[in-house]
Amino acid sequence: MDSPLRLIPTDPLDQLARTLEALLVVASAPLSVEDLAAAADDDPERVEDALRLVGERFAEDRSGIVLEHVAGGWAFRAAREEAAACARLFERPAQRNLSQAALETLAIVAYVGPCSRPDIARIRGVAADSSVANLLERGLIAEAGRDSAAGGAVRYRTTPLFERVFGLESLSELPRLDDVGADAAEIRDRLYAVAEKRSA
Amino acid sequence: MIVRELELDLDAFEGPFDLLLALVLKEELDLRDVDLAGIVTAFLERLAEREELDLEACGEFLVLIAALLELKARGLFPDEAAELAELEPAEAAEELARRLAEYRRAKDAAEWLRERLAAEGDRYFRLGPAPLAPKVETPLAPQDPESLARVLSMLAQEPPEVSLSHMALRFPPVSQFLERFRALLRRRSRFDFETEVGEMTRLEQASAFLAVLELRRAGELTIEQAAPFAPIRVTRIAEENIVREERTSEWTVRSA
Numbered sequence: 001m002d003s004p005l006r007l008i009p010t011d012p013l014d015q016l017a018r019t020l021e022a023l024l025v026v027a028s029a030p031l032s033v034e035d036l037a038a039a040a041d042d043d044p045e046r047v048e049d050a051l052r053l054v055g056e057r058f059a060e061d062r063s064g065i066v067l068e069h070v071a072g073g074w075a076f077r078a079a080r081e082e083a084a085a086c087a088r089l090f091e092r093p094a095q096r097n098l099s100q101a102a103l104e105t106l107a108i109v110a111y112v113g114p115c116s117r118p119d120i121a122r123i124r125g126v127a128a129d130s131s132v133a134n135l136l137e138r139g140l141i142a143e144a145g146r147d148s149a150a151g152g153a154v155r156y157r158t159t160p161l162f163e164r165v166f167g168l169e170s171l172s173e174l175p176r177l178d179d180v181g182a183d184a185a186e187i188r189d190r191l192y193a194v195a196e197k198r199s200a
Numbered sequence: 201m202i203v204r205e206l207e208l209d210l211d212a213f214e215g216p217f218d219l220l221l222a223l224v225l226k227e228e229l230d231l232r233d234v235d236l237a238g239i240v241t242a243f244l245e246r247l248a249e250r251e252e253l254d255l256e257a258c259g260e261f262l263v264l265i266a267a268l269l270e271l272k273a274r275g276l277f278p279d280e281a282a283e284l285a286e287l288e289p290a291e292a293a294e295e296l297a298r299r300l301a302e303y304r305r306a307k308d309a310a311e312w313l314r315e316r317l318a319a320e321g322d323r324y325f326r327l328g329p330a331p332l333a334p335k336v337e338t339p340l341a342p343q344d345p346e347s348l349a350r351v352l353s354m355l356a357q358e359p360p361e362v363s364l365s366h367m368a369l370r371f372p373p374v375s376q377f378l379e380r381f382r383a384l385l386r387r388r389s390r391f392d393f394e395t396e397v398g399e400m401t402r403l404e405q406a407s408a409f410l411a412v413l414e415l416r417r418a419g420e421l422t423i424e425q426a427a428p429f430a431p432i433r434v435t436r437i438a439e440e441n442i443v444r445e446e447r448t449s450e451w452t453v454r455s456a
Binding site: 083107124127177 | 305325326
């Protein structure tokens with residue numbers, strides 16, 4: 001198989017790949033295949049083929065710029081090897097000092113969301129106001145309508161930035177967490193023991 | 201060891217335990233913001249520093265922390281607290297276990313996110329607002345320059361001269377109609393305004409109408425009209441009721 005770098009420049013797919021590179025380097029957020037196809041004025045399927053070309057060119061260990069599929073779109077980022085240099089010049093404000101409370105809140109919004117502050121407080125057992133405000137400020141969550149009940153509380157969902165910061169293609173990439181069976185069974189048994197003593 | 205003097209260093213509160221209690225009881229500090237496990241940890245640390253087990257302190261602490269826990273639980277589940285109390289012990293245990301398991305899942309998810317964040321910590325990318333989309337230009341159909349010229353020439357024309365002819369108009373004197381209608385009403389008790397003025401010019405009709413209004417003001421007649429644009433019926437008022445107010449000043453009306 002020929003390396004894509006040796007394709008003759010007049011190849012139409014290679015021309016499309018260049019267009020995509022130009023669009024991606026200007027973009028400040030991931031671009032969907034539809035966005036790219038519309039901007040390049042080309043067919044979405046051909047755009048996906050061209051993205052494979054771009055991905056081969058901009059891959060870890062080959063380039064300082066890496067193409068990644070993240071947050072439902074395509075984006076350039078720095079190669080992991082260059083993280084140290086990047087860290088000397090740039091800060092990652094969305095990620096610094098995420099407290100345990102903020103992480104738990106973020107996890108609940110990511111798994112249960114869209115959900116309201118009372119929903120979060122119910123699961124965590126403490127008020128979620130400050131961690132919700134914190135996450136909103138960082139842009140990791142955003143408002144997503146209100147509870148359907150009258151005067152319903154504001155609901156929140158995670159943002160594309162969340163998926164990007166955590167390197168997720170989409171929320172479906174979050175692992176399933178229903179296998180905490182052992183713990184739950186143990187808790188239940190202990191509570192049963194207490195309950196039986198009380199009713200005795 | 202005095203429990204009340206236990207020094208606390210929590211997210212929501214820093215200071216002695218008794219101050220925390222006071223603030224909570226005065227509702228100046230929301231118990232929902234207070235990490236009660238942190239208080240327990242602080243107490244256990246203090247306890248471990250001592251050689252002997254201070255049972256009295258332990259007992260007092262248990263009472264206080266249990267009260268706080270109950271307060272906090274009630275605050276967090278205001279409606280469900282009652283709901284839960286109505287449940288059978290086994291059901292209540294099931295419900296609590298369900299909630300604890302739910303929280304455990306949230307904690308596990310948070311742990312996964314923390315690990316993920318550490319693993320993805322070397323990802324740097326551009327952050328910023330989306331650039332503005334280019335303005336969409338609404339395309340126009342090809343235009344004929346002649347039609348533009350035609351429209352412009354319409355605008356460039358001298359406006360028509362404003363007619364001042366009405367300035368010279370003279371209304372017939374109202375007094376003339378006053379006399380006429382008085383004479384008419386001496387002969388008949390009522391008449392139709394339209395019938396009387398039907399033959400007149402518009403200016404005369406206007407003066408005639410003013411005369412009718414004037415007579416009505418003087419209380420010599422009444423005016424009725426069933427509906428807008430219906431015939432106007434003028435009726436004489438009995439002679440003895442008329443307050444004579446001769447008003448023959450020759451006021452003529454000029455157009456406004």
